[in-house]
Amino acid sequence: MNLQDRYKKVKEQIAIAAAKSRRDPATITLIAVTKNGTPEQIRQLVEWGQSDLAESRVQQLQQRAAQLDEWLARQQGKNDKSPSPLPPPGSLRWHMVGHLQRNKVRSVMQLCQLIHSVDSLRLAEEIQGEAERTKRPMACLLEVNVAEESSKFGVAVGAALHLAEQIDSMDEVQLVGLMCMAPYSADPERARPYFVRLREIFEEIRFRKIGGEKFKHLSMGMSGDYKVAIEEGATMIRIGTAIFG
Numbered sequence: 001m002n003l004q005d006r007y008k009k010v011k012e013q014i015a016i017a018a019a020k021s022r023r024d025p026a027t028i029t030l031i032a033v034t035k036n037g038t039p040e041q042i043r044q045l046v047e048w049g050q051s052d053l054a055e056s057r058v059q060q061l062q063q064r065a066a067q068l069d070e071w072l073a074r075q076q077g078k079n080d081k082s083p084s085p086l087p088p089p090g091s092l093r094w095h096m097v098g099h100l101q102r103n104k105v106r107s108v109m110q111l112c113q114l115i116h117s118v119d120s121l122r123l124a125e126e127i128q129g130e131a132e133r134t135k136r137p138m139a140c141l142l143e144v145n146v147a148e149e150s151s152k153f154g155v156a157v158g159a160a161l162h163l164a165e166q167i168d169s170m171d172e173v174q175l176v177g178l179m180c181m182a183p184y185s186a187d188p189e190r191a192r193p194y195f196v197r198l199r200e201i202f203e204e205i206r207f208r209k210i211g212g213e214k215f216k217h218l219s220m221g222m223s224g225d226y227k228v229a230i231e232e233g234a235t236m237i238r239i240g241t242a243i244f245g
Ligand SMILES: *Cc1c(COP(=O)(O)O)cnc(C)c1O
Pocket: 033, 035, 056, 097, 098, 181, 222, 223, 224, 238, 239, 240, 241, 242
């Protein structure tokens, strides 16, 4: 399969999984994780209308975002008659999905629309400080270590609720949901209990009205397990390999 076939297939699978769980596919955002994509592949996706992109490393995020914006700037006005005009530079939505160090917060906040990987009070405080300085609130997800693996990032399951409460008390950090990564397995069904756990924590947080109306996202599901994640309520899926090969 080539890039176009893989991209089409992922979109079809999203529609099938949504139908299976009686969900509107429009409530599920496909985020293309570009870390293993070539610049050419990424440009192609953007031409096909993909506007949510993610990186897991800050330096890559900076390079990719800058390259794409330069390219979009050069394309401005060139394809006026094309049926799906390219978005203007600066209008792509970048997501930071990897572990984030506090000294990288400033650069990430200049580039991305959503940070998926907030997992400590100190990191949230750093984001709050930077958002106050620039007077721009930052949307964040709380990453939960649902697999309780010491090698994984994310707040421990038992500490998630309390941390959500603390983050919610920060004026400029908008807590819009939760994120998790299931341990890798060849069998996607093995991921289901982790997605169910994340959804339960999500429901508990909503029940306590932490985060308010904005708290509505579950970022879960990658190439191997996104169909199961959609069945369990994912509103954002992060796909790399299944698109880029
Ligand atoms: C790489 C990555 C993905 C995408 O993984 P694939 O299995 O290639 O789809 C999703 N989320 C995070 C946090 C990643 O680092």
